[in-house]
Amino acid sequence: MTKRFLTGGLCLAAALMAAPSARAMDAISVAADSCAGCHGTDGRSLGTMPAFHEKKPAELKQILREYKSGKREATIMDRIVKGYSEAQLDAMVDYYTAKK
């Protein structure tokens, strides 16, 4: 009983503190989250892969379009962007560059 009471109290305390809010979970955000394997959670890459959480949306959108058209040289992104429409790519950029 005491333990349960304590748990209840702790839970209330936890609920009163700023609890983490749920992240977006829709067609675009879940598709975009699959990019995080290479670019880090929320695009915060730590290594040699480009990070994109601090990039400007317009710049990122332009880069992805250039990978798609073949204008920009790539080692791997040319093969990946072709799996998405331009509208999808733009929406994924908006997801990553939105202030969180």
Add this chain to the structure above:
Amino acid sequence: MTNISRRTFNGLLGAVGAASTFGITGCFGAERVVVVGGGFGGATAAKYLKRYNPSLDVTMIDAEKSHFTCPFSNTVLAGMNTMSFIERKFDALASKHGVKVVHGTVTMIDGAAKKVITADGQSFAYDKCIVSPGIDMKWGALPGYDEAASHIMTHAWKAGPQTVLLHKQLEAMPDGGHVIISSPGNPFRCPPGPYERASLIAHYIKTKKPKSKVIILDSKDDFAKSGLFKEGWEKMYEKHLEWVPAAKGGKVASVDAKAGVVATDFDKFKPSVANIIPPQTAGVVAIKSGLADKSGFCPVDRNTFESTQVKDVYVIGDSCIADAMPKSGYSASSQAKVASAAVVASLKGMPAVPFSAINTCYSLVNPDYGISVAAVYEVKDGKIAGVAGSGGVSPKGANAQFRKKEADFASGWYASISQDTWG
């Protein structure tokens, strides 16, 4: 809860307002998701379940206290990295993401009672369960190769003590010794893995034991990224690496570990070091829990990864049947996000988020020579397929600078996916 404690609790609630105001359901009556396995699939699922719905009660159970990754384990064999480089701890999943991490060996997922049982007798009730146990060896499928044999002739197809043992064997091998790698038929974990392993062992040999040689005895006539591997081998390992396809008698028919013999239908070899990568199945816990079909792997609804055999259990990673998606760490991690979103949506009574997944996979032919394969996946006619026009391998005939870039990106890939999965 007893009457007294319920009253006490209600009193507390009354003091601060209505339960719903504070999202108190997150503590009492929170939906429970149990994740089996702490590898790429399981750890990503645990983290992303909490991301998509922080109020879920998520428990992740793994038999080990940390996870040694198969990706980059070949660099350990070649002496480029140590075991600590490929060790991933579970601390951040608990401290940063609020996952309950349990150290225990799951013996059964009881789909009827909706609970997960561990070897020490504990029982974990769930509303949904995500199962990501990786592969297990199909002992005996290759005559002579059982668990006891693997302590002499390693498989090293799960990173850990097997990696350490194979590395020691390579170090102890005299200059002039031969290494045999037996590569299995499809499907198996990490399709380009045996060939990256042969490459990095060849690199080690060329540098440290130049009279030695690595021979791949293959049960197949083709393999993942074969054009790129062969191009690299011709440039770098003409004297140090030989690939024998099935059509040329490469299929290993049996082994005698104690005698040190690896036999094909045509030849008997007695190498200094034998690395036998045997046929594989879904993790045995998935098979024992009724999740696998006759193929030895687990059929799932391709949109959600929910088992087609046991309701409310989702199977991801190497254990599941995912059609065009290879059995890789990246696939498992990408599938984990789709499955987590499907679990969260289902618990809220919402329709599943549409499937979208990626695989990217780098292999090193030498420390400065990387090659890659990638694809974007969708569900088409009930099967997972590459999106038309996307994906494929990196170009053949690329210059040294391009290959170096891919090798550098291989390291970046590893840093990012490690962070995204366990960080």
